Amino acid sequence: xxxxxxxxxxxxxxxxxxxxxxxxxxxxxxQQLAVLDTYLYGRMLVLDGAVQTTEEDEFVxxxxxxxxxxxxxxQPQEVxxxxxxxxxxxxxxxxxxxxxxxxxVEIDERVVAAARQFLPGLSQxxxxxxxxxxxxxxxxxxxxxxxxxxxxxxxxxxxVGPAVKLFEADFxxxxxxxxxxxxxxxxxxxxxxxxxxxxRNLLDIIRSLFPVTLLYTAAxxxxxxxxxxxxxxSKMHHPLTFDERRAEKLDTRYYSPxxxxxxxILPRQIxxxxxQGE
Amino acid sequence: MAAVSRFYYIDExxxxxxxxxAVAGSLYVGQTKFQTIEIFESPKFGKMxxxxxxxxxxxxxxxxxxxxxxxxxxxxxxxxxxxxxLGGGEGAALREVLRYGLVEEAVMVDLxxxxxxxxxxxxxxxxxxxxxxPRVTLVCEDAREFLQRPTGLFDVIIQDITDVVTADYSEAxxxxxxxxxxxxxxxxxxxxxxxxxxxxxxxxxxxxVAMAFPRLLSYRTFVASFRADWGFLLATAGAELDPFxxxxxxxxxxxxxGPEAGLRFYGPAVxxxxxxxxxxxxxxxxxxPAGA
Numbered sequence: 001x002x003x004x005x006x007x008x009x010x011x012x013x014x015x016x017x018x019x020x021x022x023x024x025x026x027x028x029x030x031q032q033l034a035v036l037d038t039y040l041y042g043r044m045l046v047l048d049g050a051v052q053t054t055e056e057d058e059f060v061x062x063x064x065x066x067x068x069x070x071x072x073x074x075q076p077q078e079v080x081x082x083x084x085x086x087x088x089x090x091x092x093x094x095x096x097x098x099x100x101x102x103x104x105v106e107i108d109e110r111v112v113a114a115a116r117q118f119l120p121g122l123s124q125x126x127x128x129x130x131x132x133x134x135x136x137x138x139x140x141x142x143x144x145x146x147x148x149x150x151x152x153x154x155x156x157x158x159x160v161g162p163a164v165k166l167f168e169a170d171f172x173x174x175x176x177x178x179x180x181x182x183x184x185x186x187x188x189x190x191x192x193x194x195x196x197x198x199x200r201n202l203l204d205i206i207r208s209l210f211p212v213t214l215l216y217t218a219a220x221x222x223x224x225x226x227x228x229x230x231x232x233x234s235k236m237h238h239p240l241t242f243d244e245r246r247a248e249k250l251d252t253r254y255y256s257p258x259x260x261x262x263x264x265i266l267p268r269q270i271x272x273x274x275x276q277g278e
Numbered sequence: 279m280a281a282v283s284r285f286y287y288i289d290e291x292x293x294x295x296x297x298x299x300a301v302a303g304s305l306y307v308g309q310t311k312f313q314t315i316e317i318f319e320s321p322k323f324g325k326m327x328x329x330x331x332x333x334x335x336x337x338x339x340x341x342x343x344x345x346x347x348x349x350x351x352x353x354x355x356x357x358x359x360x361x362x363x364l365g366g367g368e369g370a371a372l373r374e375v376l377r378y379g380l381v382e383e384a385v386m387v388d389l390x391x392x393x394x395x396x397x398x399x400x401x402x403x404x405x406x407x408x409x410x411x412p413r414v415t416l417v418c419e420d421a422r423e424f425l426q427r428p429t430g431l432f433d434v435i436i437q438d439i440t441d442v443v444t445a446d447y448s449e450a451x452x453x454x455x456x457x458x459x460x461x462x463x464x465x466x467x468x469x470x471x472x473x474x475x476x477x478x479x480x481x482x483x484x485x486x487v488a489m490a491f492p493r494l495l496s497y498r499t500f501v502a503s504f505r506a507d508w509g510f511l512l513a514t515a516g517a518e519l520d521p522f523x524x525x526x527x528x529x530x531x532x533x534x535x536g537p538e539a540g541l542r543f544y545g546p547a548v549x550x551x552x553x554x555x556x557x558x559x560x561x562x563x564x565x566x567p568a569g570a
Contacts, residue, residue: 001331003301003318006284014284021304022318025282034282049283 005036005044007051009224010194015051017041017222023118028110030162035118041222043118045086047111048161051222058088058122061188063255064218064263065230066092069151069186070099071247071260072232072239076150077101080178082138082166084155085111091125093153095250102131105138107162139165145178152179154187159198167198169205172233176209184212184234191225192217192270199229200274206233214239215274216263218254240264287318287326289333291476297505299323306400310392317400323503325401327368329393332440336503340370340404343468344438345544346499346552347510348374351434351466353530353549354512358433359383362458364421366438367393369405375436376411377539384414385429391418422451431460437467443479452490452513459515465491472498472509474559480509481563487513496565497552510552524550 003019017038024035034046042055053061066089070076077100081089085106093102104126106112112133115123126133134141142152152175159167166187175185189199192215199215207213210233220228232239240261247257266274286298302319309315316328324337335343348371352358361375363386375384388394394416397404408414417424421439435455439447455465465487470479480496487494491513501508527546535541560567 001288001290001296003304003316004286004288004298005282006286008284019285021307021316022282022285022301023304025303032283034285036282036285046282 005038005046007046007049013194013224015222015224017044017051024114026110028108030108030110031157033108033110033114035114044222045111045114045119047157050158052157053086053088053119053122054222055119055121057221058086059252060218060220060254061223061228062088062092062122063252064216064259065089065153065155065186065188067247067250067252067255068216068230068239068260068263069153069184069232070096071242071250072234072237073150073182073184074237074243078148078150078180079103080105080142080145080149080152082142082152082154082156083107083163084153085109086115086119087112087123087126089125089153089155090128090131091122094125094128094130099130102128103134104131105134105136105141107135107137109135137162139171139174142171142178143174147178147180147183149178150180150183152183152185154185156188158190167202169208172205172209176233176235179235182236184210184232184237186230186232189215189229189231191223191227192229192266192274193225193227196270196273199231202231203274206231210234212236212238214264215266217266218263287316287320287328289331295475299326306396308396310390310396312390313393315393315396317396326503327397327401329367329440333504334440335368335370335404337401337403339502340368342499342543343501343504343508344370344374345541346497346508347371347438347466347468348436349535349541349544350497350510350549350552351436351464351512352378353527353534355434355464356462360430360432360460361385362432362435363387364424364435364437364439364455365389366436368397368401369394369408371436371438372414373404373406373408375434376408376413377541378534380534381413384411385417385432386414387417387419387421387424389418389420394418422446422454425451425454425458429458431463432458433460433463435459435463435465437465439468442467442469442483447483448486449489452487456490456515461515463515465511465513465515467511467513469496469509469511471504471506472496472559472563473507474562476506477509477559477562484511484563487511491515495553496555496563498555499548499552 007015020037044054045052079102081104156163156166212234244257289297305317313330326336327334359382367388472480494513498509
């Protein structure tokens with residue numbers, strides 16, 4: 001009858017997508033990797049059974065994880081991406097003329113190779129002369145940096161497999177140390193509906209390090225619950241004070257100055273739960 | 279080869295049942311002039327061929343299906359020299375027919391040349407060297423049209439066509455098949471699931487065939503990749519469809535095939551088992567037990 005991919009998103013929730021064909025299936029040293037061609041969302045990257053990105057909705061995630069921090073920083077010159085081997089985040093970063101260097105630190109070189117072969121619309125950013133791909137453990141790499149980055153973007157998988165330590169306090173201390181005194185970072189932090197405890201834990205860690213700690217959201221159809229969040233920790237700059245003209249100039253499909261502001265406005269119940277007394 | 283987690287080929291049997299086959303990867307997906315074709319790798323069943331959303335065969339047990347389809351008719355016939363295969367694009371029914379030294383000519387008629395070509399490329403184990411055999415003629419044409427043309431008479435006709443419960447395969451069609459059989463000729467065909475859960479489609483095909491053939495016999499075997507007991511039909515043009523005397527079967531088997539034939543499934547004991555339906559199932563399709 002038909003090929004169906006099912007992501008078991010939680011014990012009680014599954015997402016089913018009808019598939020035309022599989023383009024790549026392999027086990028890398030780190031995870032199971034697949035590229036499937038879906039009828040609804042085009043080509044889709046799957047790691048350990050979880051949807052990472054699809055051609056049709058990737059722009060929401062990649063624009064929102066990139067432009068919010070890069071516009072918040074008045075002069076983002078040195079940018080570090082941890083994870084994000086598909087290249088979509090780097091493609092957005094190189095839209096900023098202020099950026100002088102982007103380093104992408106991906107643990108699994110097979111993810112980069114698969115994206116270059118099957119997802120050229122995402123991986124094209126990696127060909128920018130300012131971009132550099134480093135294949136190593138991002139958590140280790142960031143530990144070796146001191147005050148070097150204006151913006152760090154943690155574009156990781158969920159906290160299973162190789163990404164577990166990207167959700168721990170040690171890692172965020174290292175991120176703090178790797179940033180310049182004006183630096184800030186963003187990390188994807190799963191669904192405010194389904195992963196409240198994980199977000200609360202991340203916010204606690206980040207609050208203990210960064211004077212500005214905020215959560216913002218975006219609507220991403222293929223991620224669990226469709227409602228996604230990002231945590232932002234900043235040493236100096238507040239994301240709601242930004243240069244609208246720079247934001248307006250970006251060539252984007254989801255992000256805009258209005259969306260930038262609106263993304264920080266949380267539904268009352270979620271705000272009450274995560275930001276009591278603020 | 280491991281499967282992608284939770285990536286399945288879903289086969290909807292009917293509104294009340296579906297089977298899910300884990301997929302390790304697609305080998306070929308496309309559309310021919312006549313149908314969609316999908317070939318994928320299953321960790322459990324090996325390569326699987328799907329035409330228009332219907333599972334045709336799987337590497338694990340295509341031999342069971344094709345041996346069950348071909349050998350009963352080939353042994354029942356006293357001298358199968360000229361054989362016609364209708365459908366069977368994989369070339370596996372042809373492979374089984376060619377095991378017989380008695381066979382002088384095998385004509386295979388399949389509508390879809392692209393399916394035959396793709397099967398030879400992606401499923402070469404199915405046909406082996408069958409298409410290189412000098413006794414073989416491949417005709418890419420609709421079976422119904424082929425049957426209208428003067429192409430001589432056949433001793434055995436093997437019908438390996440999926441969609442046998444459509445208006446295309448009616449009394450008139452089976453009369454045309456009947457017309458192409460020589461004296462003592464035998465038709466063997468795949469005839470859908472035959473089990474307590476699903477026998478209605480088999481019964482309908484059986485009734486269609488019965489309009490043109492006075493004597494017929496339903497038999498079945500379990501095909502693991504279909505997750506079902508699969509039904510087949512034997513029908514004769516005029517002569518008795520003689521349920522074998524066991525020693526005749528054993529004698530013909532060793533004469534015509536023998537241990538060197540390399541069969542993996544079929545043999546005299548399996549033949550008898552396949553032709554023995556539980557009384558309950560025989561009653562449902564109107565087949566009396568042998569010797570009754």
